[in-house]
Amino acid sequence: MKHLAPILRLILRDQRPALLRGATLALAVLLAGVALLGLSGWFITAAAAAGLAGAGAVFDVFRPSAGVRFLALGRTAARYGERLLTHDAVLRGLESLRLQVLRGFLAAPWQRMARIRSAQALNRLTADVDALDGLVLRLVLPLAAGLAALAITFVLLWWLVGLAVALWICVGWLAAGGAILWLAGRTALGPSRRIEAAAQAFRSRLIDLIRARDDLAVYGLLQRQAGAVLAADNRRHALRRILDRADRRAGAALMAVSALIGGGALWLGGTLAQSGEITPAAAALGFFATLALFEAVAPVRRALADLGRMTDAARRIGPSLTPPPAAAVQDAGHAGPGLSCDGLWLKPAGGGGWLVRDLSLAVAPGETVALTGPSGCGKSTVLLALAGLHPIARGRVAIGGRGLAGMDEATLRDRLTLLPQRSALLAGTVAGNLRLACPDAPDADLWQALEAVRLADPLRARGGLDLWIGPGGAGLSGGEGRRLALARALLRRPDVLLLDEPTEGLDAPTSGSVLAGIRHLAPQAAILMASHRAAETAFADRRIQITRIVDATY
Amino acid sequence: MRRDPDPLARLVQPVSRVLRQGSALTVLSGLVWPAQAALVATAFGRLVAGQPVGIGGLAAAYVVLGLVRAWLGMAADRKAQAAAETLTAGLRAEIVAGEAARSGAGAAGGAGAVAALAAEKLEALVPWLTRYAPARLRVAVLPPVILALSLWFSWAAGLVLLISGPLIPVFMALVGLAARETSERQMARIGSLNDLLVDRLSALADIRLLGAGDAVARDFATQAGGLRRDTMAVLRLAFLSSTVLELFAAVGVAMMAVWVGFSLLGVVSFGTWGAPLAPEAGIFLLLLAPDFYQPMRDLAAAWHDKAAAEAVAAELAARAATQTPSLPGRGERVAPLAGPASITLAGCRAAHGLRLPDMAIAPGEAVALVGPSGAGKTTVLRLMAGLSLPCDGEVRVAGQTLTSDNADAWRARIGWMPQSVHFLNASLRANLTLGRAGDVAAALAGSAAAGVVTRLPGGLTARLGETGGGLSGGEARRMTLARALHGAPDVILADEPTADLDAGTAGAVAEGLLAANRRGATLVVATHDRNLAARMDRIIRLEGTA
Numbered sequence A: 001m002k003h004l005a006p007i008l009r010l011i012l013r014d015q016r017p018a019l020l021r022g023a024t025l026a027l028a029v030l031l032a033g034v035a036l037l038g039l040s041g042w043f044i045t046a047a048a049a050a051g052l053a054g055a056g057a058v059f060d061v062f063r064p065s066a067g068v069r070f071l072a073l074g075r076t077a078a079r080y081g082e083r084l085l086t087h088d089a090v091l092r093g094l095e096s097l098r099l100q101v102l103r104g105f106l107a108a109p110w111q112r113m114a115r116i117r118s119a120q121a122l123n124r125l126t127a128d129v130d131a132l133d134g135l136v137l138r139l140v141l142p143l144a145a146g147l148a149a150l151a152i153t154f155v156l157l158w159w160l161v162g163l164a165v166a167l168w169i170c171v172g173w174l175a176a177g178g179a180i181l182w183l184a185g186r187t188a189l190g191p192s193r194r195i196e197a198a199a200q201a202f203r204s205r206l207i208d209l210i211r212a213r214d215d216l217a218v219y220g221l222l223q224r225q226a227g228a229v230l231a232a233d234n235r236r237h238a239l240r241r242i243l244d245r246a247d248r249r250a251g252a253a254l255m256a257v258s259a260l261i262g263g264g265a266l267w268l269g270g271t272l273a274q275s276g277e278i279t280p281a282a283a284a285l286g287f288f289a290t291l292a293l294f295e296a297v298a299p300v301r302r303a304l305a306d307l308g309r310m311t312d313a314a315r316r317i318g319p320s321l322t323p324p325p326a327a328a329v330q331d332a333g334h335a336g337p338g339l340s341c342d343g344l345w346l347k348p349a350g351g352g353g354w355l356v357r358d359l360s361l362a363v364a365p366g367e368t369v370a371l372t373g374p375s376g377c378g379k380s381t382v383l384l385a386l387a388g389l390h391p392i393a394r395g396r397v398a399i400g401g402r403g404l405a406g407m408d409e410a411t412l413r414d415r416l417t418l419l420p421q422r423s424a425l426l427a428g429t430v431a432g433n434l435r436l437a438c439p440d441a442p443d444a445d446l447w448q449a450l451e452a453v454r455l456a457d458p459l460r461a462r463g464g465l466d467l468w469i470g471p472g473g474a475g476l477s478g479g480e481g482r483r484l485a486l487a488r489a490l491l492r493r494p495d496v497l498l499l500d501e502p503t504e505g506l507d508a509p510t511s512g513s514v515l516a517g518i519r520h521l522a523p524q525a526a527i528l529m530a531s532h533r534a535a536e537t538a539f540a541d542r543r544i545q546i547t548r549i550v551d552a553t554y
Numbered sequence B: 001m002r003r004d005p006d007p008l009a010r011l012v013q014p015v016s017r018v019l020r021q022g023s024a025l026t027v028l029s030g031l032v033w034p035a036q037a038a039l040v041a042t043a044f045g046r047l048v049a050g051q052p053v054g055i056g057g058l059a060a061a062y063v064v065l066g067l068v069r070a071w072l073g074m075a076a077d078r079k080a081q082a083a084a085e086t087l088t089a090g091l092r093a094e095i096v097a098g099e100a101a102r103s104g105a106g107a108a109g110g111a112g113a114v115a116a117l118a119a120e121k122l123e124a125l126v127p128w129l130t131r132y133a134p135a136r137l138r139v140a141v142l143p144p145v146i147l148a149l150s151l152w153f154s155w156a157a158g159l160v161l162l163i164s165g166p167l168i169p170v171f172m173a174l175v176g177l178a179a180r181e182t183s184e185r186q187m188a189r190i191g192s193l194n195d196l197l198v199d200r201l202s203a204l205a206d207i208r209l210l211g212a213g214d215a216v217a218r219d220f221a222t223q224a225g226g227l228r229r230d231t232m233a234v235l236r237l238a239f240l241s242s243t244v245l246e247l248f249a250a251v252g253v254a255m256m257a258v259w260v261g262f263s264l265l266g267v268v269s270f271g272t273w274g275a276p277l278a279p280e281a282g283i284f285l286l287l288l289a290p291d292f293y294q295p296m297r298d299l300a301a302a303w304h305d306k307a308a309a310e311a312v313a314a315e316l317a318a319r320a321a322t323q324t325p326s327l328p329g330r331g332e333r334v335a336p337l338a339g340p341a342s343i344t345l346a347g348c349r350a351a352h353g354l355r356l357p358d359m360a361i362a363p364g365e366a367v368a369l370v371g372p373s374g375a376g377k378t379t380v381l382r383l384m385a386g387l388s389l390p391c392d393g394e395v396r397v398a399g400q401t402l403t404s405d406n407a408d409a410w411r412a413r414i415g416w417m418p419q420s421v422h423f424l425n426a427s428l429r430a431n432l433t434l435g436r437a438g439d440v441a442a443a444l445a446g447s448a449a450a451g452v453v454t455r456l457p458g459g460l461t462a463r464l465g466e467t468g469g470g471l472s473g474g475e476a477r478r479m480t481l482a483r484a485l486h487g488a489p490d491v492i493l494a495d496e497p498t499a500d501l502d503a504g505t506a507g508a509v510a511e512g513l514l515a516a517n518r519r520g521a522t523l524v525v526a527t528h529d530r531n532l533a534a535r536m537d538r539i540i541r542l543e544g545t546a
Helices: A004-052 A062-106 A110-115 A119-131 A133-160 A163-211 A213-218 A222-274 A280-297 A300-304 A307-321 A379-386 A409-415 A430-435 A443-452 A456-460 A478-490 A508-521 A534-539 B007-049 B055-100 B111-119 B121-153 B155-202 B204-209 B213-265 B279-301 B303-321 B377-384 B404-411 B428-433 B440-446 B450-455 B473-485 B503-518 B530-534
Strands: A339-346 A356-363 A368-372 A394-399 A416-419 A496-500 A526-530 A542-545 B343-349 B359-361 B366-370 B392-397 B414-417 B491-495 B522-526 B538-541
Touching (some): A004 A062, A004 A307, A004 B007, A062 A110, A110 B204, A119 A133, A133 A307, A163 A222, A163 A307, A163 B111, A222 A300, A222 B007, A222 B055, A339 A379, A356 A368, A368 A379, A368 A534, A379 A416, A379 A496, A379 A526, A409 A416, A416 A478, A443 A478, B007 B055, B007 B121, B007 B279, B007 B303, B055 B111, B055 B121, B155 B204, B155 B279, B343 B377, B366 B377, B366 B503, B414 B473, B428 B473, B440 B450, B440 B473, B473 B491, B491 B503, B503 B522, B503 B530
Parallel strands (some): A368 A526, A368 A542, A416 A496, B414 B491, B491 B522
Antiparallel strands (some): A339 A356, A339 A394
16 A cells, blocks of 8 residues: 555656546545435335325425436536546546656666666566556545445435434445445455556566577477476466456455345335334335435446555555666766766676776777777776766766766767667668657658768668668668667767777678768767777777776775 | 458357346346345435434345345356356467467568467457446336336436436437547557567667667657647547536436425325325335436446447457468478478469479488579478478478378478577576477587577577577577477478688588588578578579569
């Protein structure tokens, strides 16, 4: 529950007036239902009594019959309004929830951001947000409206019929209905949480099967993987059966309670009427109101089956909503344009000993420096640290003479662009991907950037800027995708360009020509590239070698 | 493509019997109410008339009937839920089997789309089965029964129901038609919006590096807002349909109440078959009236279940109608194909029309495939691995034509190293061996990857995410190579084995591949790396002529 509270607060905070109006209308619907049935029952019975007594002519038929019509129409209208208002408010709430999640991740530490890339994590995230949609609409609102309706009905019945009948009906519904719903919710809590895990296992195994289909086929594991996918689905169905059974029983128990309370109200009212304490019409009023109260309790039942699922989702979503604290400002001033770092010490992302010790380097504007060293020595981590995406244990970094530590995100991204080792393209057109870097760039600029990475000719033949790229860069070869990402980075026109193995997947002549194109387009940029390919190191003005640290306990 | 007239009906055919049983039970449960109403009417009728009445007995009978009704409802739900389970489990099994039989080259829909269909969209069939189908039968039976009962007591009461009743389906059909169209549009929209969200989130890091976070968030907000407006359009119609119904029901019940009231008072004297309306009959009619409309309201509430289920059925039908190349063989472990480890391509044209040069690779030979990007290097490797069949020409392996019948046996001999790897959500060891027996340490040594394993927390038991969480590009590549070398296969097919590697490691990897070759394995590498190509026995150049 403590996990649900912040999400609930968020939705309530953004949509309070709409939800309040919706809740009021929901209560109006319930009360109108109770009043309609109660009044009709009273009216018919009282009319029958008057008719039998020969007092039909003096019986006031117009007020009750007008009341019946008013309640019938008012209830219908209130229900329509309630549905529209609450659904709209909840959808708006979810919209802001999604956006907060997206923004939360955009400001998250690099490692967390990299983790969300996996389809499983992504899917879980979207599924979680979807699951929270039921929280207000199906649980909180009906529960609040139902309780209020019970309370008000109690007072009315006490006044119009008698305390005994009112107690039996309202306390009966509250106690028995509450107990059934509480039991149902408790039974469902575990399975509804685990069913989500089973669903995620099904999905992730199916995605494994499809994405690694070739590998699984070669290694003769395809059918076994298919079996594992179905095993997860079977688990889901077994849990679903438990949930369905709990839900069925709760439903049947509520109907049984309805019959019991109805029968009791009939007996109580009938007995009182026989003894002359109340009129038969008042007894009818009590009985008919009972029938309507079923509507106040029943809707909560379905939502309870999902309570475990919602709590779980809220627990995972919660942390994404609070952005991490901003890094502490260390120093500001550092001389010299271009890029420089002084006495840089870094630890690996997973923790442990030093990855990089006491690294100092400077790249002047217009200079190209290659950062070399064996695989795993920390080249990529150095680039991430220089781009402000990896914590700096000790040392200073300056970009264009300003300290990295004190720089805000927007300024930093304006001045410095990093092309990471694995970069993702968006589904959409070539132009759409390029304009991500620079939304207002005219077509000519885009072509210029494509020209620089020698991608203009290959693309021109296939639709140029309008060429559609599928999810994950589908439709482009690996080398073309890499060059498109390069062109996108160039469009930022940064002072400092950090490139992590920029020409990977390209043949040597293309690599050289692409690097020359980059330099031509950005003559004044300070370029630092992590590389081990001859084509790249040959192009650089200078090389800086990092050695792998053996003494990890230093 | 020809549209199936009713894909949904065909889809639920296998469970229609259970479904009918469940629906019949809900009808029975609905029929209990008139009996309960009769008891209540008797009680109040006699109370009003001051006649003696065994109120305790009547109330007890009312409760017992209520319990029967609750039990019948529960049994009906059990049937409907069983039908839903059978159907969705069967359809999922079909989708999974279909995906396992497809060739990777021409997959219909990405992994995300298929997973969304199998995991989420199929669930849209459940409410149709558990709510809509039973409601449909209730509508067919209960209103006529209640109408008949009402007519028995009074033609006027029957008339009220008769007039307000038949108008309902007309309105419902009109509103339902409109709702269906919007709902179909919305289903498509939800799919693409989820794809969009997933797409944006997976490029989150790049978006941030490009300083495009705000723009992307704004764009996403616009899209989400669009979805909300679409959803509200659907809901407005859906709610309208149930409101129209409620209105009719409310007016009908109110008219009934007023007529019964006036009759009982003696103000009106028409509408009965002769004798004046008895109090019992009046109360009975009033109790029955709401239940005349209830089944139709249930059906209306389930309208968008129908629309959603039909959309899913249509998508499944379209999927079934899409032909994609199937995977040669079943992808099962079988005894390796006997014969020399030779591979020949003759007159091959790939599925997308690319013509490939003829080539013959002798057992134990080391061959490099080189050529510009897009020349078909990967296509050749896939043909050689029996992962797809050429649309013209033939691939011969171990002296026989490669077909679906011997593909599994041929692949059992292959060590496979794809260009980009998708690690399974499993341990590093499971990802390395993929179920093959052999010396893991030797495979790691051969790929210069032993150090990578020791650096990972948990070593071989470390769990890998999909794209190799915790591994750098070069490390992931070396793991893929270790996997290809594992189990000493006698054919090794490697796509860009030295990409992402520094010169020292690339040399070690080349050495590992060549060591396997010296041991006797046939080696084919597709590569841009001139150093690696130069170390092979022979270079085959692909020009990429269409």
